[in-house]
Amino acid sequence: MSNGDSEEMQTDVLLDRQRPKPTGGLVVIFREAAETAAQIAALEAGGLRASALPIVADLTDFMAAERDVCAVLTELGVAFVPECAPAQAGELIGLLSDQEAVADTRPEFYLFATAPFQDTPERTWGVAAVGAVESPFTGQGIRLAVLDSGLDLQHPDYRERRVASRSFVPEEDVDDLQGHGTHCAGTAAGRPLDSGTPRYGVAPQAELYVGKVLNNRGAGRERDILAGMAWAVGEGCQVISMSLGAPVRQGETYNTLYEREAQAALSAGSLIVAAAGNESARSNGYIAPVGMPANSPSILAVAAVDQALEVAEFSSGGINAGIDGGGAVDLAAPGVGVFSALPLPREYGSLRGTSMACPHVAGCAALWAESDPTLRGRALWDSLTQSALPLSADERDLGKGLVQAPGRGGPAAA
Amino acid sequence: MAWCAVAVIIDAQHLRETAAIGAKLERLGFKVEQVRPEIGAIFGAGDSDLFPKAAEIAGVQDVRQEGRVQLPPSDEETPQ
Numbered sequence: 001m002s003n004g005d006s007e008e009m010q011t012d013v014l015l016d017r018q019r020p021k022p023t024g025g026l027v028v029i030f031r032e033a034a035e036t037a038a039q040i041a042a043l044e045a046g047g048l049r050a051s052a053l054p055i056v057a058d059l060t061d062f063m064a065a066e067r068d069v070c071a072v073l074t075e076l077g078v079a080f081v082p083e084c085a086p087a088q089a090g091e092l093i094g095l096l097s098d099q100e101a102v103a104d105t106r107p108e109f110y111l112f113a114t115a116p117f118q119d120t121p122e123r124t125w126g127v128a129a130v131g132a133v134e135s136p137f138t139g140q141g142i143r144l145a146v147l148d149s150g151l152d153l154q155h156p157d158y159r160e161r162r163v164a165s166r167s168f169v170p171e172e173d174v175d176d177l178q179g180h181g182t183h184c185a186g187t188a189a190g191r192p193l194d195s196g197t198p199r200y201g202v203a204p205q206a207e208l209y210v211g212k213v214l215n216n217r218g219a220g221r222e223r224d225i226l227a228g229m230a231w232a233v234g235e236g237c238q239v240i241s242m243s244l245g246a247p248v249r250q251g252e253t254y255n256t257l258y259e260r261e262a263q264a265a266l267s268a269g270s271l272i273v274a275a276a277g278n279e280s281a282r283s284n285g286y287i288a289p290v291g292m293p294a295n296s297p298s299i300l301a302v303a304a305v306d307q308a309l310e311v312a313e314f315s316s317g318g319i320n321a322g323i324d325g326g327g328a329v330d331l332a333a334p335g336v337g338v339f340s341a342l343p344l345p346r347e348y349g350s351l352r353g354t355s356m357a358c359p360h361v362a363g364c365a366a367l368w369a370e371s372d373p374t375l376r377g378r379a380l381w382d383s384l385t386q387s388a389l390p391l392s393a394d395e396r397d398l399g400k401g402l403v404q405a406p407g408r409g410g411p412a413a414a
Numbered sequence: 415m416a417w418c419a420v421a422v423i424i425d426a427q428h429l430r431e432t433a434a435i436g437a438k439l440e441r442l443g444f445k446v447e448q449v450r451p452e453i454g455a456i457f458g459a460g461d462s463d464l465f466p467k468a469a470e471i472a473g474v475q476d477v478r479q480e481g482r483v484q485l486p487p488s489d490e491e492t493p494q
Binding site: 353 | 450488493
């Protein structure tokens with residue numbers, strides 16, 4: 001046997017193991033012209049009991065209550081035959097296929113969702129997963145700062161929008177030539193001008209404050225980032241989003257200056273959220289510690305999940321949790337395949353990273369802040385962590401779970 | 415000897431003396447560019463060989479190179 005034959009056989013075995021599994025039941029598809037009575041008669045000719053079900057939504061309850069009766073979905077012209085022995089199934093397929101009213105009869109298979117969330121023409125998967133679509137709040141009246149590489153003020157979605165901005169980068173204005181800032185601001189508070197663009201902003205009515213602290217090459221000095229934080233607090237921003245950071249070593253504590261600035265922010269009623277970092281290689285067993293400034297005890301650290309709500313491969317974890325009170329992951333948010341705005345001429349695009357997860361939390365924070373004027377600073381932090389949807393992964397990786405917008409019970413898969 | 419961007423952190427008990435400590439750093443040879451008494455930070459530039467001398471000033475908690483962050487290239491595959 002040649003190597004080629006061996007590989008082919010092995011491939012077949014692997015494919016075989018992955019084939020869809022039959023439920024043991026059958027699906028009967030009727031001809032379009034067949035009346036309900038003819039459909040039921042065809043099933044009875046096969047020795048089956050059948051009942052018409054005009055409303056598809058009743059199917060689950062019906063099949064649970066009537067285990068031996070075929071459900072005929074008259075609206076769809078389809079019937080489901082309950083589980084039967086394999087030998088009997090073969091005979092039934094033959095019998096039913098001979099009936100005038102029947103177009104096709106085939107085994108029913110189990111289907112599994114591979115990713116419970118996906119983008120739709122109406123909204124991104126991330127906006128849906130955090131519950132922003134169903135939330136009655138939009139961020140109205142809440143000041144949300146994004147400290148990043150600036151914003152493309154000529155982007156169609158921002159050209160007509162009032163945006164407060166300031167650059168802390170020497171000799172560069174707030175215009176974003178890098179792209180990162182425009183994408184993050186979009187996720188937090190973007191509002192598409194064109195109705196044909198999906199909703200991609202979690203808090204589309206929030207008052208956007210853009211602080212440019214990273215230059216057009218994506219680099220930022222500590223002093224400029226700290227100055228940006230102080231500016232946002234001074235402007236009265238209730239929420240400050242920082243999708244930036246630097247890696248730290250295992251056992252390393254937080255940066256005193258970021259922590260002091262964050263403590264002052266919380267005291268002033270401003271909540272700072274930051275990206276946990278992307279240094280993990282989880283498929284190789286390596287989990288990197290949360291970077292700085294997200295590792296500060298007074299900054300809310302955000303990890304990334306994918307469309308299946310699993311921890312993202314790259315997402316940093318709470319390896320240093322507990323060191324001087326910092327280093328933990330606090331919350332998780334969508335951070336894979338995140339669609340948002342990008343500087344022209346690209347206009348839109350999808351990116352991945354905890355940088356994309358962070359503004360989902362900032363946007364949700366703006367919605368919570370709008371929902372209750374007493375939710376500021378530490379109280380806002382608590383409302384976010386207490387309302388999070390627990391996920392299957394360890395708290396070390398995803399904190400209290402998936403951030404949730406106010407005004408709904410939990411995320412709806414789509 | 416290496417000239418670099420510097421961050422000096424003032425301890426919590428000496429925040430009010432941040433500006434005065436900045437003046438002492440200048441006398442040591444540092445270039446002071448930004449003084450933030452509210453968080454006890456002084457930013458500037460200086461010779462790394464002078465760090466131990468600066469750390470001996472009363473009220474100085476730490477002297478180190480200023481931190482920087484750097485985003486990766488912006489593309490769909492690289493985590494941001």
